[in-house]
Amino acid sequence: MTRFLLCFLLGWAFVAHSAAAQDGGPLRIEITEGVIEPMPFAVPDFVPDSPAATEVASQIARVIAADLAGTGLFREIPAEAHIGRVSDFNAPIQFADWKAINAQALVTGAVSSSGDRVTVRFRVWDVFSGAELGNGLQFAGSRDGWRRMAHKVADAVYSRITGEGGYFDSRVAFVSESGPKNDRKKRLAIMDYDGANVQYLTDSASIVLAPRFSPSGDRVLYTSFETGFPRIYVLDVGKVQRRVLESKEGTMSFAPRFAPDGQTVVFSLEQGGNTDIYIMDITSGGTTRLTSSPSIDTAPSYSPDGSRIVFESDRSGTQQLYIMPASGGDAKRISFGQGRYGTPVWSPRGDLVAFTKQNKGRFHIGVMRTDGREERLLTASFLDEGPTWAPNGRVIMFARETKGARGETTLYTVDITGRNLRPVRTPGGASDPSWSPLQN
Amino acid sequence: MQTGTKISAVAHGLLLSWAFLGGAFRSDPLPFEVQDVTMISAEEFDRIAGRSAASEAQPAPEPTAEPAVEQRPDPVSESVPPKARPEPTPPPPPPAPEITPEIAALVPEPPSPPQRASERIAPEPVAPPPPEARPDPVEREQVTPEAQADTPQEAQDATAPEEAAAEIVTEAEETAVLAPTRSPRPAARPPRRPTPAPETAPASETETATDTATETAAKTEDAVTAALTEAMAGARDATPAAPAAPSGPPMSAGEKEALRVAVSSCWNVGSLSSDALATTVVVAVSLSQDGKPQGETIRMASHSGGSEAAAKQAFEAARRAIIRCGAKGFDLPVAKYDHWRNIEMTFNPERMRIK
Structure with missing residues (x-):
């Protein structure tokens, strides 16, 4: 009887739906399957207002195109394929020319140069709709800073098309390495996210480890073995001045990371063979112990809101990931897969945790939800480690080392x-x- | 014995009695045909047989000539309006909303399909054409050049059409042209008739003759105008809020699926943010009759699951999909245009999210 009633109800619903669809209203369809492919875009050379600006106008357009294409979300249509030419920034766009080459987004711009000052104006167009995405925008700066201006334009374009923030106008602190593995020289360095403008912050006299940007991007924490013991330093990036964070005699401090407020540092401290997590107020130097287990608790990372900390611990017997309140207390294990999990980093969006996983002799970079669900391994190689998040939480940079005594270490995104x-x-x-936040 | 049993027994008894006595099992006789038969004696039979043998000796009656095939009227000649007669005609009657026979005659009667000679297999073996004749659709007699002929004649074999084809050619496979091969040339539009003065002088003979054709047209025009006025009045009387129901058969599931697949192939969610991928947008669009979306009509009818900003990104991706894949027109049946003139597409990216 129940089955009969169910059949009747289903039949009635179908008939009612069919009737509703034919009652003179619009035709309704639902689309649930799409495609995931890079969006074709075109960035013709920006229009220079004078011969002096010609070169920088072209360079800016190339950097913008490289930024967008490097995301994998966009595909540049090379200039050789362009039908239309943009010779006047204010002239109406001939959308048919760009539709013909299937450019879905178009970036037009103009560059004016006056002495050492460079001004960049640009517009973003949705070609098939024939509409402008957002409004025109202008950046001005010194001629030396043209790359930053190009990155800012690319950020704006990325944001207008995808709806999320960009990450191009950002920097990356890293450890520059040279020499074979048994005599490797390490220096602290900083560069643009795309590898340009590398600056070295330390010499290669001592080993440095694990640089970490402050939330404002003006300082870098790192661990140095200058004294033979690992010590934590704070380096002012703009002034290239540093100072050591106080620590107790006979202890080792490492794996530091800023709290979102920029005034607190969370780090690991080894004392008497036991490693626990502490926080320190940078100004006062006061420390607070957050964990007190006989296991190794290390690699702490704050959530973006500063309320929780994810860290790795071998308290269960193997290296796993745990989350605890920022004030310490009960830690909840979130990783339950096979292998060992380490170096967790909370996403700037707060929704994911990136980690390094070692399983069956291979290393992976992966992400999982903050409750441990939906673990997803993104890479697999001989040695992948040290993930760091792009400012928009969409991209992860990490280090990959190749096998052998002369194996090289390279950064990947x-x-x-x-x-x-x-x-x-x-x-x-x-x-x-360590990826910095977006620069101001 | 209980009362119920007694009642049951009595009732059953009554029922059985009625069944046997009342004719419940009686059925009507099956219908059959009746034919009268008369018995005749042997003498009578011989006499009838002898009379029929005598009648065979009589000459057969002359076959009557076949009635001449009635000449089908030429549709062209029918459609030509009758020429105006030179004699004066009485004043035209008031226009009546009736269709003139000239208009009805404009549609020619389709000619009957030609009779096929032998394009099918004969039900029984037929004799092959004469040995000296070769198969040919056109039948020709054999020509033998005569020696004494004044003019030289070209030798020609006799030909005859095939008696039967090697395969059956059905009527469906025939390429009979049923459409009229000629159509009447439309008459030139008559000059607009001036409004007659209240008192007009009697028209001369020549004027009346030239006006005859235009009067016919004017009558038709007035009739159309009257019909249109009536129709418009009817439309005004109707309830204005009631939308016109789509005419024609509804969209089939296959046609809807084809449209869905067409839009899906251009719906690129690769460049959408996570928030936009969590947003379902309903996009309304109107299509022109050639299946092309009208860009200015694309709008977001509603959205759910995300912020306004995310919905905006999701809508822009959906709009790109509609415009890109509809640039050459969606493949939709024109006869059902009323059904797909306005479309609401729900873009649900749930299955496209990162898992």
């Missing part, structure tokens, strides 16, 4: 979908990346 794995150009070997 990968989208959180696991697509678009790309190496980052650096002058030599590079490891331990």
Whole structure:
């Protein structure tokens, strides 16, 4: 009887739906399957207002195109394929020319130069709709800072098309490496996210580890073995001045990371063979112990709101990930897969945790929800480690080391979908990346 | 014995009695045909047989000539309006909303399909054409050049059409042209008739003759105008809020699926943010009759699951999909245009999210 009633109700619903669809209203369809492919775009050379601006106008357009194409979300249509020419920034766009080459987004711009000052204006167009995305925008700066202006334009374009923030106008602190593995020289360095403008912050006299940007991007925490013991330093990036954070005699401090407020540092402290997590107020130097287990608790990372800390611990017997309140207390294990989990980093969006996983002799970079669900491994190689998040929480940079005594360490980026794995150009070997927030 | 049993027994008894006595099992006789038969004696039979043998000796009656096929009227000649007669005609009657026979005659009667000679297999073996004749659709007699002929004649074999084809050619496979091969040339539009003065002088003979054709047209025009006025009045009387129901058969599931697949192939969610991928947008669009979306009509009808900003990104991706894949027109049946003139597409990216 129940089955009969169910059949009747289903039949009635179908008939009612069919009748509703034919009652003179619009035809209704539902689309649940789409495609995931890079969006074709075109960035014709920006229009210079004078011969002096010609070169920089072209360079800016190239950097914008490289930024967008490097995300894997966009595909540049090369200039050779362009039908239309943009010779006047204010002239109406001939959309048919760009539709013909299937450019879905178009970036037009103009560059004016006056002495050492450069001004960049641009517009973003949705070609098939024939509409402008957002309004025209203008950046001005010194001629030397043209790359930053190009990155800012690319950020704005990215944001207008995808709806999320960009990450191009950002920097990366890393450890520059040279020499064989048994005599490797390490220096603290900083560069643009794309590998340009590398600056070295320390010499290679002592080993440095794990640089970490402050939330405002003006300082870097790192661990140095200058004294033979690991000590934590704070480096002012703009002034290249540093100071050591106080620590107790006979202890080792490492794995530091800023809290979102920029005034507190969370780090690991080894004392008497036991490693626990502490926080320190930078100004006062006061420390607070957050964990007190006989296991090794290390690699702490704050959530963006500063309320929780994710860290790794071997308290269960193997290295796993745990989350605890920022004030310490009960830690909840979130990783339950096979293998060992380490170096967790909370996403700037707060929704994911990136980690390094070692399983069956291979290393992976992966992400999982903050409750441990939906674990997804993005890479697999001989040695992948040290993930760091792009400011928009969409891309992860990490270090990959190849096998052998002369194996090289290279930085890579990968989208959180696991697509678009790309190496980052650096002058030599590079490891331990730390991505800064977007610059002001 | 209980009362119920007694009642049951009595009732059953009554029922059985009625069944046997009342004719419940009686059925009507089956219908059959009746034919009268008369018995005749042997003498009578011989006499009838002898009469029929005598009648065979009589000459057969002359076959009557076949009635001449009635000449089908030429549709062209029918459609030509009758020429105006030179004699004066009485004043035209008031226009009546009736269709003139000239208009009805404009549609020619389709000619009957030609009779096929032998394009099918004969039900029984037929004799092959004469040995000296070769198969040919056109039948020709054999020509033998005569020696004494004044003019030289070209030798020609006799030909005859095939008696039967090698395969059956059905009527469905025939390419009979049923459409009229000629159509009447439309008459030139008559000059607009001036409004007659209240008192007009009697028209001369020549004027009346030239006005005859225009009067016919004017009558038709007035009739159309009257019909249109009536229709418009009817439309005004109807309830204005009631939308016109789509005419024609509804969209089939296959046609809807084809449209869905067409839009899906251009719906690129690769560049959407996570928030936009969590947003379902309903996009309304109107299509022109050639299946092309009208860009200015694309709008977001509603959205759910995300912020306004995310919905905006999701809508822009959906709009790109509609415009891109509809640039050459969606493949939709024109006869059902009323059904797909306005479309609401729900873009649900739930299955496209990162898992």
